[in-house]
Amino acid sequence: MRTLIFLLQKEFRQIFRDKTILRLIIAMPIIQLLVMPLAADYEIKNINISIVDHDRSAFSQKLVSKIVASGYFKLADYGNSFEEGFRLMEKNKADLVLEIPADFEKQIIRENTQKLFVAVNAINGTKAMVGSTYLGNIISDFNQNLRTEILPPSKTSNSPQIEIVSSNWFNRFLNYPVFMVPGILVILVSMVGAFMCALNIVKEKEVGTIEQINVTPIRKHHFILGKLIPFWIIGMFVFSIGLFLVSRVVYGIVPEGSILVLYSFLSIYLLAVLGLGLIISTYSNTQQQAMSLAFFFMMIFVLMGGLFTSVDSMPEWSQWIARLNPVTYFIEVMRMVIMKGSGFNEIKNHMIIITGFAIFFNTWAIINYKKTS
Amino acid sequence: MKQNIVISTKNLTKRFGSFTAVDEISFDVFEGEIFGFLGANGAGKTTAMRMLCGLSLPTSGNASVAGFDVYRKTEKIKRNIGYMSQKFSLYEDLTILENVKFFGGIYGMTKASIKTKSEELLVQLGLEKEATKLVGSLPLGWKQKLAFSVAIFHDPKIVFLDEPTGGVDPVTRRQFWDLIYDASEKGITVFVTTHYMDEAEYCNRISMMVDGKIAALDSPKQLKKTYEVNTMDDVFYHLARGAERTSD
Structure with missing residues (x-):
């Protein structure tokens, strides 16, 4: 426990000392959420x-x-x-x-x-x-x-006419930000979690400090927790900025459902994506390799997660890929809770699946992280 | 005089694919001595050292460090050793004091002893005024001395130094060796690799590695006598001439 405190102290010092990362953490959610929903609009104009x-x-x-x-x-x-x-x-x-x-x-x-x-x-x-x-x-x-x-x-009046009157449920005015902002927020949180964490560890490998760590009696799970916890907190923070500052103030989106449901899901979801980040870090030796891997996953996250195109209208094989993508579940949960007001009962299955992902990814990462080669 | 053995290897071997980096080396290191591990680039020094530190598992052979087996007790070994790698590996974005406290902390030292020992350390290195400076801003020579002090901060039984003086000027190298002597006097066994032959003279005993094997092992004085030469440089040339591996 004491070791963990020393590790966390060190991690936070380094993060707060890195002004670029710090700015990124605060500015990225704000700017991306301000720009992307307005640009990524399905409504065709002009x-x-x-x-x-x-x-x-x-x-x-x-x-x-x-x-x-x-x-x-x-x-x-x-x-x-x-x-x-x-x-x-x-x-x-x-x-x-x-x-x-x-x-x-x-x-x-x-x-x-x-x-x-x-x-x-x-x-x-x-x-x-x-x-x-x-x-x-x-x-x-x-x-x-x-x-x-x-x-x-x-x-x-010589021919009878059938007129269709439709009304849009859950998003009455087909307000695109209401649809897009929750999705983009999910992508953001995933990026922050998975990739910042992966890059952080790979940087230690590149600089050589990880060898100094590996030669100490630090336990594997302490080291991994020391990396997970800071980025878990950062993920929570970025999400909160996005949800309360940007989507509420700028877009006027107030979740229909409970914030508690959202945050409970988020806390497990973050563990899953952080686990993915850890896996990436155990397989790459340079930041370049980690970036390439991260980019590969990023594309899958964005294109196969149901952010822009509905998962249900994908071909069956790609629906399978989408089902293996943790982002898909969180985007669904976000939209369900924010737009429909779904509660714990409706997202129960999503919760179980994401817990599975979290356990699977982290176990894989811990097994694959080796202090001794 | 009967001396305690702190490192003992028997036919220790490491292969990477078909390449045998370390080829059946056997030697003992005694408590409190400064043991020089010499050899050309690519001779297998670092690989051998990494096995002894529990960073790399041997392919075959046996070894024990501080009484613990290198296959099964790597974590026990890690409690009892200090290590300074070829690459500078303190955190450059932390201050001197933060680095010292961090490494002291993860070795499980108490707060009080971290405090008193870090004050001593700063005085010894003459870095009292620089304590809150980022390590990245220090000149290389100071970084090396600091890295060594951090490696022995938790009073390990053995400290492994992998080419600790690479790239530093002769004055700093001299000061560095003063630190090594201080540590040795405190009873810490020093296991050091180098390819500076003048440094070899400072060691109690040296082993000379050629092509993954130990070609000679004795005190510098005895080695010079055996090969009938005047300097350690000549001993090195004599032994390394037969090397088949080119430097990396």
Whole structure:
């Protein structure tokens, strides 16, 4: 116990003396949480549209202003040659080209039908898909208004219409920060925990101080605890800054569920990722090797943890990978507790699994850490 | 005079794959002596020393250090030895005093004895004013002396020094050897590797390693007599000439 106190004292002195690390610990969660949720937004805006208007009528003007007023589109060009519009698309300045034929207004009034042509730049697939859907909605809305405004009622009500009204549960306004901030916070805590801890130990190997430690009667588990505890505390601290300072103050996210549930899960989760960090450190001799390994895991954490893409919509094999990723569980728990207000009962399985991870990783690390080679 | 044996090896061997770094070495070290472990670069000195310190397990052969077996009692050995590696290995981002207290603490010394002994240490090294300076800011010679003092801070039975004076000037080397003599007078057995032949003269007995084997073991005086030469340098040339391994 006394040995452990000496180790912890030394560890904290070193951490607090390293101004870069200290700044990183405080600034990283704040900056990343401020920037990333706003940038990593699923909602697609700023779709550049080029409108080719051969009609130049009151109706076509109305449609154009409706499109622009929606807020999703930016008018890249408004002209009357399709070639011109298409060229913009080739130069990547337009994502969509909408062609309004001549006689647009006349045809609608006389014959009650009209065709519009939309060309989509599918290089950025998501943007194109979403853009053309938005455009379709705007046009059909425009169509509805037009019919009720100018056509006799008999003609409009000739076909029954089913209207779908949906309401979004747990995130009523589809507020993206509410969805993203908890996820990003998980990634941050994992990085701080796993990689700072791994780099710290590998640095001792590189500098040679670990040899001096290995030649002392320090017990293996004391040494490992001496490394785990400081970074566990730092992880808790970073999480708290993120949860209380940034997400509450800046994004106004107040967890629906209990803070106690979140922190209980976090405390075990941190043990799991720290264990992973320890494993990385036992397998690398230089900080470079540790960084490369850390980067490899980082990519898996971010891309296979359900932060950006839902795990349920992954192919089955990659769902398996996601299930082996501790980050997946914490992101789920965060979203469940913060957005749905889930309690201990709902996250029981997650808790059991993450405890398993913690035991597995740390046992592996302790076995693999050798004082004698 | 019957002397107590504190280190004893019998056919101690370490292989890395097909390379035999240490090849069946056998020797005894007596209590309180300064034992020089000489040899060219790559002769296997460090590997042999790491086995004796419990940092590396032997491939075959036997050895005991301070009465403990190097296979099974490595942790017991670690309680009884001090070690100073080739690479400077105190914490550069801690102050002198913090380093001393940390290592004293993990060897289980009491607070009171850490306090009195660290004061003595600072006086002996003349570092009273520098006590709260970061170790990283000290010149190399001071660092080496400090590392040695830390290695014997917990009063080990044996201290292992791996090329402790590499890269320091002759004056500092001289001062360093004064520290070694002080430790030896206190009864600490000193096991030191070096390739400075003038330092070899300071040892009570030396062993000369060539290609993983011990080529000669005796007092410096006796060695010079045996090989009919005047200096330790010549003894070294005489023995190392036959070496097959090139330096690393």
